């Protein structure tokens with residue numbers, strides 16, 4: 309079989325579906341291909357099943373990229389309010405969980421259905437379970453050899469996403485194609501991903517699996533104050549997921565277990581005065597989940613910070629050591645859970661060679677890259693979908 313289309317889009321995820329519908333509404337004949345059995349699988353899995361589909365407070369500062377200016381134009385041209393208008397038009401109920409973080413009130417299925425309905429209304433020709441064998445370009449067209457046969461198109465849009473969660477269809481195909489066209493692919497790594505721990509620390513924390521508390525975590529000049537969650541493998545929760553995108557193998561993390569204390573040393577000194585016969589451990593058990601407080605006291609003892617039975621007997625040096633350990637608890641994670649559970653891929657196609665207006669490859673106008681396959685990675689909180697929508701619409705409007 310030989311087919312022709314104005315535009316072929318590879319990848320029926322968030323960015324691919326959005327781009328396909330927008331381009332189709334503009335009268336382009338769009339063929340959307342995906343090797344997976346179902347479209348938008350990550351949308352379904354996202355936000356714990358309730359898809360954090362955008363963030364009203366999105367700014368370019370919420371994205372990590374070697375070229376921080378690249379995302380500005382697209383984010384300005386398609387804002388969170390534009391996507392919200394679409395959500396409201398489809399009658400999808402939503403809730404604001406954290407500041408600006410909009411989630412489906414019921415299920416991510418609402419956003420998946422929105423994308424499929426828009427693609428259907430616009431007349432997109434969607435073909436799942438389709439593999440792409442090769443891509444060649446001429447001066448003004450693209451030829452693809454696929455499991456559907458040969459396809460000739462005026463333009464190719466690559467929306468194959470990153471490497472995270474291979475079981476949801478993720479591949480490095482987009483990166484390989486970029487290399488075929490001579491583009492640089494910046495080193496990739498797992499982002500928004502839980503940490504694993506070395507055996508000694510894991511032995512203390514794994515029995516507390518399921519406990520959560522708000523902490524501040526710092527690494528490489530970035531700090532996030534959000535909940536930490538102890539898991540049977542290591543540390544997760546929003547604070548740890550956020551910082552994982554700034555962490556590199558071998559780096560240390562610093563956790564402040566009591567981020568809301570204004571002057572912890574002073575608090576401890578007051579405690580010594582007011583409750584001389586008590587033990588600091590009981591006080592810590594009121595600030596943090598009790599079992600976590602006990603585990604921290606045990607860990608501190610292993611580090612040589614042993615608290616006396618009675619607060620009154622604690623020296624100033626001991627109080628300083630305790631305050632410092634609780635506010636700046638430094639440890640080296642063993643690693644991360646990797647792409648198996650990561651929400652995003654850091655790095656990717658170097659945007660220096662891509663137009664921030666059209667998403668076309670400079671000097672190869674008929675080939676475009678959008679979404680997560682590019683070196684643009686959002687923080688946790690709905691920013692990654694906003695990037696998928698914004699890059700898709702900016703590209704489609706210029707096809």
Ligand SMILES: Cc1cc2nc3c(=O)[nH]c(=O)nc-3n(C[C@H](O)[C@H](O)[C@H](O)COP(=O)(O)OP(=O)(O)OC[C@H]3O[C@@H](n4cnc5c(N)ncnc54)[C@H](O)[C@@H]3O)c2cc1C
Pocket residue numbers: 318319320321322323324341342343344347348349350351353354355356359360361362438439440467468469470472473476477478479480481482650651652678679680681689690691692693694696
């Ligand atoms: C568990 C999880 C939860 C998340 N939660 C959120 C959230 O709540 N909010 C948020 O903003 N972000 C969230 N994200 C991130 C968000 O899902 C991604 O950033 C976003 O889906 C990227 O969109 P994309 O279209 O670029 O890529 P994807 O959505 O990954 O789509 C890529 C598509 O390309 C297809 N494909 C890949 N390789 C090939 C190939 N060789 N041939 C043909 N097709 C191919 C895939 O099958 C897939 O359909 C989450 C991610 C995960 C994994």
